[in-house]
Amino acid sequence: MSNFPLEAHDLTVAYDRRPVIYGVDVQVPEGKLIGILGPNGAGKSTLIKAVMGIVPKSGGWVKVFGKPFERNAARVGYVPQRESVDWDFPVNVMDVVLMGRYGKLGLTGRLSSSDRDAAADALEKVGMLPFAKRQISNLSGGQQQRVFLARALAQESDLYLMDEPFVGVDAATEAAIIELLRELKSRGKTILAVHHDLPTAQTYFDMLLLLNMRLVAFGPTEEVFTQELLQKTYGGRLTILAEVADQRVQRK
Numbered sequence: 746m747s748n749f750p751l752e753a754h755d756l757t758v759a760y761d762r763r764p765v766i767y768g769v770d771v772q773v774p775e776g777k778l779i780g781i782l783g784p785n786g787a788g789k790s791t792l793i794k795a796v797m798g799i800v801p802k803s804g805g806w807v808k809v810f811g812k813p814f815e816r817n818a819a820r821v822g823y824v825p826q827r828e829s830v831d832w833d834f835p836v837n838v839m840d841v842v843l844m845g846r847y848g849k850l851g852l853t854g855r856l857s858s859s860d861r862d863a864a865a866d867a868l869e870k871v872g873m874l875p876f877a878k879r880q881i882s883n884l885s886g887g888q889q890q891r892v893f894l895a896r897a898l899a900q901e902s903d904l905y906l907m908d909e910p911f912v913g914v915d916a917a918t919e920a921a922i923i924e925l926l927r928e929l930k931s932r933g934k935t936i937l938a939v940h941h942d943l944p945t946a947q948t949y950f951d952m953l954l955l956l957n958m959r960l961v962a963f964g965p966t967e968e969v970f971t972q973e974l975l976q977k978t979y980g981g982r983l984t985i986l987a988e989v990a991d992q993r994v995q996r997k
Contacts, residue, residue, distance in 0.1 A: 752808045768960075788958050818848065823906050837880055843864045868892075904937075
């Protein structure tokens with residue numbers, strides 16, 4: 746049986762018979778912080794959603810810790826795009842984070858004091874415990890993102906899938922998030938995060954997955970972050986981005 750936190754073979758997703766991603770083969774090792782990079786429309790968010798069964802697969806298969814996602818869903822934490830959430834829903838910060846505990850409820854199906862302690866601990870880690878009773882609609886974008894990260898932390902998962910966790914947050918929040926992701930990695934957790942900023946991708950991630958409908962490359966950042974592979978991924982849109990790679994190579 747596979748011990749990979751995430752494994753996909755020939756993974757294909759199509760909308761209205763138009764392929765969005767196709768033929769993706771990947772084996773994700775444990776305890777790594779991995780960035781998913783590619784141009785707009787490359788299928789980055791679709792890849793994460795297909796892993797979780799949020800969008801249907803047209804072909805191929807996905808395994809999470811050697812089993813279908815549904816059988817190991819409790820071991821997976823998910824941070825969606827902030828734009829995809831209805832922030833006007835009448836719920837407070839603590840309620841949102843407690844949602845992360847539902848997969849761990851026992852036979853009673855009721856939240857326990859330990860669940861509430863775990864939620865409070867997660868909020869404290871992201872600096873949002875003082876806002877526990879505040880309505881989520883009354884938070885800034887960065888605060889909302891911290892709350893969703895806290896919800897994922899409260900799940901106490903082994904694999905985390907994050908869809909653009911750094912978009913729309915201030916510099917302090919971004920720094921707090923990456924510090925937290927590194928702490929998770931140090932505890933053997935595996936994190937995959939959709940990311941857009943190439944310069945920070947070099948320093949944030951151990952490994953990179955380059956995607957443009959097909960898998961272009963997957964491996965250690967120092968091997969994958971090259972002008973040739975970035976050009977393959979981004980095509981003609983890479984003029985400035987290629988210079989970033991050049992500068993990195995020259996510094997070595």
